[in-house]
Amino acid sequence: MINGAQPAVTVEDLTKRFGPLEVLKGVTLTAHDGEVIAIVGSSGSGKSTLLRCINMLEIPDGGTVSIAGEEIRLREKRGGGREPAEPAQIDRLRQKLGMVFQSFNLWSHLTVLENVIEAPVHVQGRPKAEATEEALALLDKVGLADKRNHYPSQISGGQAQRAAIARALAMRPQLMLFDEPTSSLDPELVGDVLRVIRTLAEEGRTMMLVTHEMAFAREVANRGIFLHQGRVEEEGPPAQVFGQPRSERCRQFISSQLRS
């Protein structure tokens, strides 16, 4: 599904450091509409930081991020680093990005349904009745229709993550960002969440997915990216990246993942 010529996200020469630690060392990538990009890499390679820089939960030190063709404007901060030039722009562009966190981060004071309609109503200003109708359809889709009035503390991790996916979808985002959505789940709950993500991929949603599920990544992604020490070490079709990587490091990583 291509709407216009602008890629959903363009990241150019992104750098980010935490104190002395250089986490991203110049990452460039583009997510076109309808693409599913799977990002893999060992712990600490900067995968989460990359996703968090895309929606500016971390402000990158260098490089640019553009959402749907619009570059996020940052300016130099006194004493080093950068800061948003116009916070309202970031708030606006973030609405095009649906973020799903490893630890769900559902709002604990709201029921599942209330979680899903919160941002559509209070950020996007949509009528509550309309948002509720759409939310119920989304909850149905992720298999949580019967849990809509439960609080996050009353559901399982797998259910919480599916609720979090519904919450992100409710924003009608142009791009979904998944940061290890199944890593904090018990093994028997992983399948339900992956099934939902697979459905989204089949619908042609644009997604960036950080994951340790190699087989799943290979199956749903159009493109694989292997991140190593803050750089894109290997990029290409899933069969290549997760099958016959060209880079030695990627090969080692993939085989270590398969063994475990």
Added chain:
Amino acid sequence: MDFTFLGESFLRLIGGVPLTLQLAFSSIALGLCLAILLALMMQSWFRPLGWLADGFVFVFRGTPLLVQIFLIYYGLGQFRPALDEMGIWWFFRSPYYCALLALTLNTAAYGAEIVRGGLQSVPAGQIEAARAFGMSGLTLYRRIVAPIALRQALPAYGNEVILMIKATSLVSTITLMEVTGLAHKLISETFRSFEVFFVAGAIYLAINFAVTRLIELAEHRIAPDLAQANRPAEVH
């Protein structure tokens, strides 16, 4: 026990309940506003504001409420000419206002710590999720931070409310005729301190029983899942 006298005492002391409740609830309401202000000052990036709030809490938590009441009502009387000049003597001349001021400042100090604890307990991930969906500023505070903080703080704050209702009995020392004040008066007339204080205690107990129920109700409304989880049986 002399039940007729108990009944008479009850009828006398019940007359002090409106003043007790009025002092308790006005000071709690005003104190809560001040407590929220203090908690925000503590979190402010402008450090001197935080020091000011910390100092306030240190002083009012570290000294007895009775001393604070005496200091404001009797102590400030020494500065009558100056207060007169400032046009605020009418305030410090009144035992009611002095009591209200002392109770308010005292509960604000405790409340500030409770509110601050509530704000600090809001998980960073939940704030981050809100920001990731484009929420910021006042909306983020109103929709996410404040309600989650309230959920966490409510049990501790309920406790503070109970403590404040009991603390109002101290204002009888500066001539206010609330329940305890009336009890003293009745005893000076009858010399039957056991029965009178027994009745006074029962009245406070009844008030706090009702208030505890109200707090539980509020907890149930605001955090139905926590209220349920706190109940011993049937937890999933």
